[in-house]
Amino acid sequence: MNHDTRQTCQQLLGDLSAYVAGEATTAVCAAIEQHLADCENCRVVVDTLHKTIFLYQQLPQPDLPAGARDRLIARLEIEPI
Amino acid sequence: MAELSDEELVSRLQGGDKSACTVCIDRYGTAVYRLALRLLKNEADAEDVMQETFLNAFKAIGSFEGRSSLKTWLYRITYNNAMMRLRQKDPALLSIDESWPPEDGAVIVPQQLFDWCCLPERELTSEETRQKLATAVTDLPPALKGVFLLREFEGLSTQETADALEISTDLVKTRLYRARLQLRENLADYFASAQPSGV
Numbered sequence: 675m676n677h678d679t680r681q682t683c684q685q686l687l688g689d690l691s692a693y694v695a696g697e698a699t700t701a702v703c704a705a706i707e708q709h710l711a712d713c714e715n716c717r718v719v720v721d722t723l724h725k726t727i728f729l730y731q732q733l734p735q736p737d738l739p740a741g742a743r744d745r746l747i748a749r750l751e752i753e754p755i
Numbered sequence: 756m757a758e759l760s761d762e763e764l765v766s767r768l769q770g771g772d773k774s775a776c777t778v779c780i781d782r783y784g785t786a787v788y789r790l791a792l793r794l795l796k797n798e799a800d801a802e803d804v805m806q807e808t809f810l811n812a813f814k815a816i817g818s819f820e821g822r823s824s825l826k827t828w829l830y831r832i833t834y835n836n837a838m839m840r841l842r843q844k845d846p847a848l849l850s851i852d853e854s855w856p857p858e859d860g861a862v863i864v865p866q867q868l869f870d871w872c873c874l875p876e877r878e879l880t881s882e883e884t885r886q887k888l889a890t891a892v893t894d895l896p897p898a899l900k901g902v903f904l905l906r907e908f909e910g911l912s913t914q915e916t917a918d919a920l921e922i923s924t925d926l927v928k929t930r931l932y933r934a935r936l937q938l939r940e941n942l943a944d945y946f947a948s949a950q951p952s953g954v
Contacts, residue, residue, distance in 0.1 A: 691928060695931075725879075727907065729942075730938070739788075742784075743781070750776055755810065
């Protein structure tokens with residue numbers, strides 16, 4: 675983070691959670707975007723944070739192993755519920 | 756039967772209808788297994804937890820009052836069963852984790868500032884990168900991982916995640932943010948170290 679913008683960088687990090695979640699107020703969004711236009715380091719953090727979330731959302735979801743459903747149903751047959 | 760709403764399904768389960776158990780397993784079995792697998796990192800343990808979760812749920816269905824959704828309730832049982840299993844294996848890990856994050860509210864300051872967003876798509880979506888993504892999330896502290904998995908992978912809302920984990924919505928938001936920052940840092944380190952210039 676740049677020394678001369680440290681305070682604003684710290685403020686941005688404090689507000690970033692709501693900004694990334696789409697829950698920041700219009701005023702906070704505007705302040706963040708203005709800061710990002712002038713601060714390369716914070717722009718990198720925000721861009722890579724968004725990209726990280728995107729990559730995780732693209733990951734394939736694991737399936738149930740073959741036979742797991744049937745093994746559970748078989749167990750239900752022998753265990754009282 | 757497969758078209759039953761969750762409310763009708765719960766009603767049948769509470770009435771002792773065994774075929775409703777199968778419908779419930781078919782509807783939520785994969786999601787329960789997936790959460791358990793990502794928490795436990797072990798297929799056999801995840802299947803055990805899936806079995807325990809449905810057995811526990813069907814035994815306790817009489818006490819289900821519908822304050823949360825059936826899905827959220829099943830996630831809560833899954834999470835608790837998985838945590839119990841982790842606690843048995845490593846009590847020290849979770850005794851630390853339960854108080855995480857610290858209450859001082861300190862902001863995490865990103866350290867790795869390598870800009871990897873413009874790397875070639877093939878590098879961002881390679882099998883090696885996918886493995887790295889999966890490893891990074893399984894290595895998160897359990898408190899962060901539970902929130903991250905439910906919000907990002909299972910698509911629960913902040914309120915549903917809070918209900919499933921029995922924590923406040925503010926804590927869900929804090930943990931999700933910290934998880935995202937930690938994963939970003941981890942991924943940035945990975946991409947930086949993979950560059951020929953050793954950024």
